[in-house]
Amino acid sequence: MVIGGIFMKKKMEAICPYCFTKLVKSKVFFKCCKETFPSKSISKMKGNCKSCKKTTTTRICGHCTAELPYTFGLQKExxxxxxxxxxxxxxxxxxxxxxxxxxxxxxxxxxxxxxxxxxxxxxxxxxxxxxxxxxxxxxxxxxxxxxxxxxxxxxxxxxxxxxxxxxxxxxxxxxxxxxxxxxxxxxxxxxxxxxxxxxxxxxxxxxxxxxxxxxxxxxxxxxxxxxxxxxxxxxxxxxxxxxxxxxxxxxxxxxxxxxxxxxxxxxxxxxxxxxxxxxxxxxxxxxxxxxxxxxxxxxxxxxxxxxxxxxxxxxxxxxxxxxxxxxxxxxxxxxxxxxxxxxxxxxxxxxxxxxxxxxxxxxxxxxxxxx
Ligand SMILES: Nc1nc2c(ncn2[C@@H]2O[C@H](COP(=O)(O)OP(=O)(O)O)[C@@H](O)[C@H]2O)c(=O)[nH]1
Ligand SMILES: [Mg+2]
Ligand SMILES: [Zn+2]
Ligand SMILES: [Zn+2]
Missing domain, CATH: 3.40.50.300 (P-loop containing nucleotide triphosphate hydrolases)
Structure with missing residues (x-):
């Protein structure tokens, strides 16, 4: 079971609920069209894709590539x-x-x-x-x-x-x-x-x-x-x-x-x-x-x-x-x-x-x- 509380101040790391690896911001990636690019913070929920110029909310784990839950990084696990x-x-x-x-x-x-x-x-x-x-x-x-x-x-x-x-x-x-x-x-x-x-x-x-x-x-x-x-x-x-x-x-x-x-x-x-x-x-x-x-x-x-x-x-x-x-x-x-x-x-x-x-x-x- 992974548990965390919302209303966290700035988070530096969070645990991927699929592979249980502790992820820092450079290990959280946004995914859009053919692009994946690292997130600037653990709790950032939107990223701007350089290829198609659109905003994406899809984030993946840099370790196991599973799509992270939308709540990822907002909660203390x-x-x-x-x-x-x-x-x-x-x-x-x-x-x-x-x-x-x-x-x-x-x-x-x-x-x-x-x-x-x-x-x-x-x-x-x-x-x-x-x-x-x-x-x-x-x-x-x-x-x-x-x-x-x-x-x-x-x-x-x-x-x-x-x-x-x-x-x-x-x-x-x-x-x-x-x-x-x-x-x-x-x-x-x-x-x-x-x-x-x-x-x-x-x-x-x-x-x-x-x-x-x-x-x-x-x-x-x-x-x-x-x-x-x-x-x-x-x-x-x-x-x-x-x-x-x-x-x-x-x-x-x-x-x-x-x-x-x-x-x-x-x-x-x-x-x-x-x-x-x-x-x-x-x-x-x-x-x-x-x-x-x-x-x-x-x-x-x-x-x-x-x-x-x-x-x-x-x-x-x-x-x-x-x-x-x-x-x-x-x-x-x-x-x-x-x-x-x-x-x-x-x-x-x-x-x-x-x-x-x-x-x-x-x-x-x-x-x-x-x-
Ligand atoms: N008497 C009793 N037997 C149980 C109970 N829970 C599980 N068992 C028995 O223990 C076996 C193994 O349980 P399981 O949950 O599959 O074990 P696991 O391998 O640890 O996941 C089951 O097939 C049941 O026969 C319980 O609450 N009471
Ligand atoms: Mg079992
Ligand atoms: Zn894109
Ligand atoms: Zn993972």
Missing amino acids: VVISVIGAKEAGKSHYIGVLLNKIMNEMGMAFHCALQPLSDETIRRYREDFHNPLFKNKETLQVTMSARSDKKVQRPLLYNLSFFGKNIFGKKVIKSVITLAFFDTAGEDMNDEDTMATVNKYIYNSSGIIFLLDPLQITEVRERLEGKIPLPYQNSEVEDLLSRTANLIKKGRDILPNQLINIPVAVSFSKMDALDDIIDGSSIVKNNSPHIESQAINKQDFEDVHHQMQNYITRFGGGHFISQINANFINYSCFGISALGSNPKDAKITNTLQPRRVEDPFLWLLWKNKIIS
């Missing part, structure tokens, strides 16, 4: 990335979260989500909305960005926040741009600092680290025979250290320094753990933030402590220490995109997402976009 091993639940999470933001967050936080391109509208509908909400099917496994060009392009949205000016008139207070880049775990490679996936991660201002609790050995032992369990994969173990390494490399952070990006350590598929966690646990409750139309800091704290206790109790303590050893600021979350365990790729119960908005709202709050 805050990239929020969703990271997780294969089958951790990233795609289902993104699909359900987008639906949540679109349909429920608007009223509560006075905001509106708008797709930035036709491609985004089509892909959200075909790849996420129709299977999940119409056909009640689980989503196909995300192909690696290397084999599927489509996933190399993020879904792009504007999230506009409204308020009133001093005369009581409704105005747009800030606009943030969200870019959802559905990564396949195998695309992350800590060697290649120029890879799109890596730039997406090290340029982010917030990370949602999705972890599948059904990969934890002790959880598996307790649930054995009760529900179908996914194959155990070893990828989870080193994903965190790879992430930390590539951020340090990409940002020139020394190995002994901490990373200043807030991390929402989020356990997915919490519905599957209902039988092995306390009935009174607040992680089973609905999220309070949207209903109370404000961030509930106490709830963030309570969920964090409960989840951290569960993780440690189930033998994931070393994971928490690794997070602690690399990041300044993190908080634990428990979410469920579906609300129940799917059977044979079918969602049998009604979709009942649980607490999917929590990590997202926490990161918006940490980035001072909502308070």
Whole structure:
């Protein structure tokens, strides 16, 4: 996700939402007839073409040549990335979260989500909305960005926040741009600092680290025979250290320094753990933030402590220490995109997402976009 606020003073650089390269003015080009020519500033929206003498508003990225959104350079980007091993639940999470933001967050936080391109509208509908909400099917496994060009392009949205000016008139207070880049775990490679996936991660201002609790050995032992369990994969173990390494490399952070990006350590598929966690646990409750139309800091704290206790109790303590050893600021979350365990790729119960908005709202709050 890429987020930024409008009303920025002069900007010197901005992140291309397609290749996640930081662009300075000489790397933003106007395009017109057969000409491309560099822009004189990051936020200049019009250029005069020397060939045809007309004005053009089409701007392209000097790195990947993608056409930049019309809002490019007017907003301060805050990239929020969703990271997780294969089958951790990233795609289902993104699909359900987008639906949540679109349909429920608007009223509560006075905001509106708008797709930035036709491609985004089509892909959200075909790849996420129709299977999940119409056909009640689980989503196909995300192909690696290397084999599927489509996933190399993020879904792009504007999230506009409204308020009133001093005369009581409704105005747009800030606009943030969200870019959802559905990564396949195998695309992350800590060697290649120029890879799109890596730039997406090290340029982010917030990370949602999705972890599948059904990969934890002790959880598996307790649930054995009760529900179908996914194959155990070893990828989870080193994903965190790879992430930390590539951020340090990409940002020139020394190995002994901490990373200043807030991390929402989020356990997915919490519905599957209902039988092995306390009935009174607040992680089973609905999220309070949207209903109370404000961030509930106490709830963030309570969920964090409960989840951290569960993780440690189930033998994931070393994971928490690794997070602690690399990041300044993190908080634990428990979410469920579906609300129940799917059977044979079918969602049998009604979709009942649980607490999917929590990590997202926490990161918006940490980035001072909502308070
Ligand atoms: N019980 C349960 N299973 C889920 C949930 N979300 C995803 N899954 C399962 O996990 C599998 C992998 O999810 P997916 O989103 O494709 O993972 P990705 O590879 O990280 O994108 C899905 O096919 C579902 O079977 C959830 O909220 N609850
Ligand atoms: Mg996926
Ligand atoms: Zn021209
Ligand atoms: Zn680009």
